[in-house]
Amino acid sequence: MALTAGELDARHVSRRGIESQRKIIHAAAVCFMRHGLEKATVDEIAQELGSTKGRVYHHFASKNEIYLEVYRQAMEYCFDAVLPLLDLDIPAPEKLVRMATAHGHVMMDTLPFQRTIRLGVDVYLRGSATEAERKVLSGLIAMRNDYEALYRTVLQQGQSAGTLSVPSVALAGRMIMGALNGLVDWYRVRPEQTWDDRDRIAASLAEMIVGGLRAD
Amino acid sequence: MALTAGELDARHVSRRGIESQRKIIHAAAVCFMRHGLEKATVDEIAQELGSTKGRVYHHFASKNEIYLEVYRQAMEYCFDAVLPLLDLDIPAPEKLVRMATAHGHVMMDTLPFQRTIRLGVDVYLRGSATEAERKVLSGLIAMRNDYEALYRTVLQQGQSAGTLSVPSVALAGRMIMGALNGLVDWYRVRPEQTWDDRDRIAASLAEMIVGGLRAD
DNA sequence: GTGGAAACATACTCATGGGAATGTTTTTGC
């Protein structure tokens, strides 16, 4: 399931090259967030790096490939933040709140990446993608589904344990994802904002979301 | 606040012309949903109508103008469905559930329009828009905010009446919108689906969302 | 220290699609 970086293209190995790739991905995410997937040009991404197109196309075969890598990175951020929480030995409602809070943090901390995903998702790449690219995209969409499944698992556990009252696990999962991902639509980074400020947002949001699912 | 159709351009008046505009808007929404805002070409929109570019550009000055009109239409669908419910003399929690359910229905019934909004929102039009177009966009964004304010009003009423427990009205409003609008990301139209099926989705979703805000 | 490959920059090609210009038909006001 885990798609290793560079699946489309196994040329790059050097340490410096990897670092350059990372920077390109990050610059691309910022540009995608600013101007959208199409309006953001490869030249602009290069400029964001204080560089030129040549550098970008040396590391990536196409703009699509860059987008896919941003997508993958965004998903990895989510998994890294939430996976550890699954092992916690706490009641399902509390675990859900913890997971949702963590997800909220990721949304705010990696905003350009998460925003990029929302901008196109499946609609981008339609037609104008190679067969290989489409396969990678399918894998990423599956990855996203796997991520949502983490929440459904806990929902199911809570339902079985009687700590949660969930009419439809699938629908509840959708609801949770929607409410949390909505963050990227309205959250704006403010320099003076502290971690505590963001934590209040994430925790409060998580509590409201899970609150509607608690068994009373 | 209410922006009348054709604000950008007051040429069109005839009954037939209006009808043609409506069809163009609808075809555009479908195309935008299918291929995204940029990938959807004006030629494709025309083809969706069984027509050509000439027709489209006779009624609209630019592709941007079409997008703005789709946006406005989407918002009108929302207002039309929810505004009447505000006069209902029922407790805030119940009213919220009714509003949320109605909104859910609109999301599913006018999917192409609602999906189009999410595809670009503020990010689309950046730079490549005339001053007039940007002003219209500002109005539409304000309209969207006014819509969310409807929910905040009821939230505040419930808070005051003690029927709701809302730590942050602003945040709760965001949460509700996010959870409901998320519908357009995963909902797929199925021919065999009845109104009752959709109502179960909308009602169940609404109940989960508001459930977390009830005063216990 | 030198050959060669990786890591870029520079300069080009070329398809695409928005929009304008222009022609043709249909409708409508009088």
Place this chain on the structure above:
DNA sequence: GCAAAAACATTCCCATGAGTATGTTTCCAC
């Protein structure tokens, strides 16, 4: 019923931006 304006269709222009080809420089292996 006849101008004339609206409602289209057809054709063309041209800016834009993805991708390529070809340099030039930097880095590392040996």
